[in-house]
Amino acid sequence: SQQGEEDPQALSIQEGENATMNCSYKTSINNLQWYRQNSGRGLVHLILIRSNEREKHSGRLRVTLDTSKKSSSLLITASRAADTASYFCATDASQGGSEKLVFGKGTKLTVNP
């Protein structure tokens, strides 16, 4: 079964606004990774946050992690039309060096110009 569940499933905003996407998971994790996918193409890695970290920034991206609530959020500030894509969270709960990722269902973000 899916480890991560994103919400909302779809989000439509205007250029310049902020977009927040949430991800919940079920078991203890080693880290959580966020990815972007444009129009069914390959996945672009955005940010990795470890279980002992609470917040990370990368440019206009801010990721938080709350292990007590088993949830993470991805904030995109000052959105642009080029941010239109699907965003996925993926959790690494691997043990014994398996390195497996389990993906959530994703949030489809549309940024209107």
Place this chain on the structure above:
Amino acid sequence: SAVISQKPSRDICQRGTSLTIQCQVDSQVTMMFWYRQQPGQSLTLIATANQGSEATYESGFVIDKFPISRPNLTFSTLTVSNMSPEDSSIYLCSVRGRLTDTQYFGPGTRLTVL
């Protein structure tokens, strides 16, 4: 980071045939992963491919349907056998970067089965 290429980028195949997808990485890696993304869905792990040993398949995926080869530390192939329209998906290869937990993905192979 790791640079991953996949061939073919897309294909349209007839029911009952097989397609082999190639994945090439620019550095040596221990594990390579194959994922499937059905239309409008998220990614599901098919199997983990280790060099020199049989691939480890996830629940719901079997070797007869998705045979995998891993001849060296930079290359792997996934075959989708005896295809049906339900196999129409994007197939993605993935590796973990060296000295990092970040997992990188190839551009994907978009398969359509008629």
